[in-house]
Amino acid sequence: MHDTRRLYQQIADRVRILIHDGRYAPGSRLPAERELAQQLGVSRPSLREALIALEIEGAIEIRMGSGIYVLSISKSASIASPLGESPMELMEARAAIESTVIVQAAGVITDETLVLLREILNSMRSEIEEGRKPIEQDRQFHLTIAELPGNAILARIVANLFDERHSPMSDRIRGRFETRQTWSIALAEHEIILAALEARNPLAAQAAMFSHLSASGRRWLEN
Amino acid sequence: MHDTRRLYQQIADRVRILIHDGRYAPGSRLPAERELAQQLGVSRPSLREALIALEIEGAIEIRMGSGIYVLSISKSASIASPLGESPMELMEARAAIESTVIVQAAGVITDETLVLLREILNSMRSEIEEGRKPIEQDRQFHLTIAELPGNAILARIVANLFDERHSPMSDRIRGRFETRQTWSIALAEHEIILAALEARNPLAAQAAMFSHLSASGRRWLEN
DNA sequence: ATGTCAAAATTGGCTTGACCAGTCTTGAAC
DNA sequence: GTTCAAGACTGGTCAAGCCAATTTTGACAT
Numbered sequence: 001m002h003d004t005r006r007l008y009q010q011i012a013d014r015v016r017i018l019i020h021d022g023r024y025a026p027g028s029r030l031p032a033e034r035e036l037a038q039q040l041g042v043s044r045p046s047l048r049e050a051l052i053a054l055e056i057e058g059a060i061e062i063r064m065g066s067g068i069y070v071l072s073i074s075k076s077a078s079i080a081s082p083l084g085e086s087p088m089e090l091m092e093a094r095a096a097i098e099s100t101v102i103v104q105a106a107g108v109i110t111d112e113t114l115v116l117l118r119e120i121l122n123s124m125r126s127e128i129e130e131g132r133k134p135i136e137q138d139r140q141f142h143l144t145i146a147e148l149p150g151n152a153i154l155a156r157i158v159a160n161l162f163d164e165r166h167s168p169m170s171d172r173i174r175g176r177f178e179t180r181q182t183w184s185i186a187l188a189e190h191e192i193i194l195a196a197l198e199a200r201n202p203l204a205a206q207a208a209m210f211s212h213l214s215a216s217g218r219r220w221l222e223n
Numbered sequence: 224m225h226d227t228r229r230l231y232q233q234i235a236d237r238v239r240i241l242i243h244d245g246r247y248a249p250g251s252r253l254p255a256e257r258e259l260a261q262q263l264g265v266s267r268p269s270l271r272e273a274l275i276a277l278e279i280e281g282a283i284e285i286r287m288g289s290g291i292y293v294l295s296i297s298k299s300a301s302i303a304s305p306l307g308e309s310p311m312e313l314m315e316a317r318a319a320i321e322s323t324v325i326v327q328a329a330g331v332i333t334d335e336t337l338v339l340l341r342e343i344l345n346s347m348r349s350e351i352e353e354g355r356k357p358i359e360q361d362r363q364f365h366l367t368i369a370e371l372p373g374n375a376i377l378a379r380i381v382a383n384l385f386d387e388r389h390s391p392m393s394d395r396i397r398g399r400f401e402t403r404q405t406w407s408i409a410l411a412e413h414e415i416i417l418a419a420l421e422a423r424n425p426l427a428a429q430a431a432m433f434s435h436l437s438a439s440g441r442r443w444l445e446n
Numbered sequence: 447a448t449g450t451c452a453a454a455a456t457t458g459g460c461t462t463g464a465c466c467a468g469t470c471t472t473g474a475a476c
Numbered sequence: 477g478t479t480c481a482a483g484a485c486t487g488g489t490c491a492a493g494c495c496a497a498t499t500t501t502g503a504c505a506t
Binding site: 045053057089092093097100104152153154 | 231268271272275276279312313315316319320322323324327374375376377380384
């Protein structure tokens with residue numbers, strides 16, 4: 001299943017990752033529009049749309065005739081990982097924030113969104129059965145819930161924390177963490193969360209989300 | 224003197240005016256891209272860039288194959304914010320995160336830290352009485368609490384969100400928000416939070432923190 | 447060697463025109 | 477009147493080109 005979002009959003013995500021991976025540090029200049037567009041395999045107008053989104057977010061600054069510059073971390077509230085921030089802390093932070101967000105989400109969730117979440121989990125199961133890592137489905141599940149309260153800042157923080165886990169640095173730490181079995185367990189935990197949302201039970205959803213992320217952190221460390 | 228800002232920003236302003244004037248009520252459809260571009264005397268790509276900005280702001284919704292629709296006032300009422308993230312959202316995010324963090328903080332706080340927080344509030348009172356803005360004391364109070372659970376990531380998020388409130392863009396929105404009176408009220412709310420921590424009462428602390436940041440958001444908007 | 451500054455290269459800003467891909471409308475067939 | 481497929485919308489994307497601002501280059505004077 002390919003990404004159905006608009007192209008500029010997908011491009012913005014990819015550029016965010018370029019920045020966030022440290023390939024382009026704060027203050028540094030991104031490749032020229034023409035070059036970056038070719039590098040990403042998209043047209044210049046589409047790239048420009050993505051750059052405007054990033055500019056509005058405060059992630060970059062566009063200077064006419066000069067170039068595209070990466071702004072400081074604080075503005076983009078990015079999650080570059082200075083020393084002292086362990087994987088366990090990352091999952092604790094996610095547990096704290098997402099279990100709070102889901103309480104609000106449970107109160108406003110619509111039937112359509114429940115169907116969407118169900119589809120995401122079905123897609124996740126297919127990926128696992130075919131031996132692939134359902135990272136994108138995992139991300140969509142958590143982000144869809146995080147967007148429900150209608151707070152773009154909270155949604156952005158949840159997305160950033162999720163992406164941090166799959167950054168190259170974390171990948172090195174993680175090693176062979178993501179086995180087929182651990183993904184199956186994670187899927188089951190997602191099912192519990194969804195069941196709580198379907199029951200419109202905020203406290204059960206909160207508990208399920210907290211439990212899932214805590215357990216996910218332990219699996220990460222024990223491997 | 225002609226406007227030197229980027230074209231997409233000027234176009235976004237003009238479309239906002241079209242919406243705001245009531246020419247296109249919430250829920251109604253804007254003219255098609257091609258037509259609107261001609262009507263405004265600009266190219267379609269430039270108009271599209273403006274529409275993306277408005278979409279991020281939450282002023283419009285773009286539905287492929289269908290049209291461009293004006294969203295409800297509530298979202299677009301938070302105008303002028305160059306970010307898609309409004310001040311209210313910022314304070315909501317802080318309320319959600321900090322009220323969660325303080326629950327853990329209340330469980331591990333030491334007498335030394337309580338004394339430190341008391342000193343910070345005393346310093347805050349002095350600043351207010353001398354007509355200065357106790358922003359640094361405010362920051363220390365919130366950050367000291369956020370650091371208690373021992374999670375560097377959560378502490379950094381709290382710091383980033385605090386700093387974002389005093390960014391240039393927020394300053395423009397804030398206007399005359401920070402009067403001596405509003406700071407006195409904020410100080411009183413801090414006292415309530417500290418009292419709950421001194422009583423080692425996590426739920427009271429949580430409620431006090433949530434109440435403080437919610438009220439702070441309202442004061443921000445109402446001025 | 448060094449500083450100056452204008453030409454050239456580079457970069458973002460914007461337009462035109464075209465075609466693709468969803469969505470909606472219309473009207474003929476039943 | 478109902479159905480449903482063809483056509484007419486609408487947004488999505490791409491290609492190529494020219495303009496305007498900035499930066500770099502290098503010839504020239506010192």
